[in-house]
Amino acid sequence: MAENTALPLVVLAEQFAKLPGIGMKTAQRLAYHMISRPEKDVEAFADALLKAKRTIHACRCCQNLTDGDLCPICSDETRDHNIICVVEAPKDVVAFERTNEYKGVYHVLHGVISPLDGVMPEQLKIKELLSRLQSGNVRELIMATNPTVEGDATAMYLAQLIKPLGVTVSRLAFGLPVGGVLEYADEVTLYRALENRNKM
C-alpha cells in the first residue's frame, strides 16, 4: 500500500496477506471492504476468530478438532467404533462425512511423515492411534492418507506397525475419478486403475 495510506489499514491488509492464497492486492481490497462494513459486523468477525482459536482443540479420542471433550463423531453411539479411518487432516473428515456413506469413526494424524520437511512419526498422532487399538475391539483400519509420496509412505509405515497387532489394515482404492475422462488421466492413475481392475 502507498505510504499515504492510514497505518491501521496497512496493518489490516498485512494481516489478510498472511492468509494462504491471498496476495497483497486482494488483501488491500479485503481491508477496504472490512472498514466499509458496519462496526458490529467487524466485531462479529474478530469475535469469531478469537472464539474459534480459544475453544477449539483436539478430540480426546480421534484428535479431530472439536469444542467439546469428545467430538460429535466419537460420542455418537450409532456409529461403528470398530472401524477407524486414518486421515491426515480435519478437513479430510469433512470430505468423508459429505459422502454420507461411512459409518465408522476417524483418527486424525495432523500431518504426514515427511523427513524433508522435518516431520517425523513422533510428531504425528500415532501414539494416540496405537493406544486406541489397545482396547482390542478394533476390526479394521482404513488408511485414507493422500495419494502422494508422503501419504503413501505414512500409510505403509502405519500398516507395518499395526498389522502385527492382528488388525486388518486397508488402503483407499485408486483409479479413475468418477466423471473423469480417460484421455486426461495421468499415467500413474491409469496404471493403478488397470492394476486394480474389477471383474464385471
Place this chain on the structure above:
Amino acid sequence: MAENTALPLVVLAEQFAKLPGIGMKTAQRLAYHMISRPEKDVEAFADALLKAKRTIHACRCCQNLTDGDLCPICSDETRDHNIICVVEAPKDVVAFERTNEYKGVYHVLHGVISPLDGVMPEQLKIKELLSRLQSGNVRELIMATNPTVEGDATAMYLAQLIKPLGVTVSRLAFGLPVGGVLEYADEVTLYRALENRNKM
C-alpha cells in the same frame, strides 16, 4: 461444512465466506488455517480488524480514509492544492499515488451515481467537493471516475455542475493500455484511441 464440525469453526468459516471473492470452500480452508496459527497471531488479526474499523474515518477535506483529522495528502504543504483529482474510491487514490507523478490533491466521492442501484448524487460526497471549490483557488478538476457507464455519467454530471463556477474540468484520457496488444483491445477502447489520436 458438515454438521459434525465444531460450531465455532463453522461460524468463523461463515465470516470468511462473507468477504468478497471468497467462497465457502476457501473460507473453510482459511478457518482451519487460522486455528492452526499461534494464539497471539489470531489476536493480532482480530485486533487489526477492530483497530482499523474504529480509528479510520473520512478526511475532513478530501473524504479519503485516514486515522487523523486531515489525511497525509491534504496536510502536505508541498502538494498543489489547486488541482483536485476526483475519484470514486480510496483505492483509486492509492493507484494514482503509485504513479509518483501526480502532485495535486484528491476528492473521494465514495461511489458513483447509479439510479438502478439506488445511488443518487446526494449520497456521494459532492456537497463537500462544492464547498472546497468555494475558496476560489481551485484551478482544475480532473474527473478520474472509472470508464464505465456510471463513472462517465457521474463525471458528466459533475462537469455540468462545476463548469459554471469557472473551474477547468478535465477527464482522464482513454485509449490503448500501455503494453497491451491491439488485437485484444475491445471496440470501444479502440474507437476512443482512434478518436483521441495525437499528432506525432
